[in-house]
Amino acid sequence: MKQAYAEALKALANDEVPVGAVITANGKVIARGHNLSETLTDATAHAEMQSFTAASNHIGGKYLNDCTLYVTVEPCPMCAAAAYWVQLGRLVYGTTDKKRGYTTISLDLLHPKTTVISGIMADECQKLMTDFFKKKR
Helix, strand or coil: CHHHHHHHHHHHHCCCCCCEEEEEECCEEEEEEECCHHHHCCCCCCHHHHHHHHHHHHHCCCCCCCEEEEEEECCCHHHHHHHHHCCCCEEEEEECCCCCCHHHCCHHHCCCCCEEEECCCHHHHHHHHHHHHHHHC
16 A cells, blocks of 8 residues: 555646555556546546556456555546456555545445455545645635
């Protein structure tokens, strides 16, 4: 999660919503990403989506059954649905997103075999988001 947090800081440095993600396989980081929606002028350029693409390219296949996604904020419904399609093995996230997180819609957006762990570095991840949006408003 510390590496995902470092990715979130990269997003913050570029005035992006500070969300970072890292994907591991066999205990090694195989992909990293952070929000690029503003930079790419692409509403779908979330940290998770960047990471899914990089991980799939790294392993040479579209399924990430044996991979873990570490992300600083609960994935949105779009990213949760993408995690479903890549058949993500495990999701670990920091803070919940009570407005736009996938759990606001349904717990069934993830693949049934995906295990979920939440609350890792939650305070740090939440503070990063809160501080960012306070400056925006």
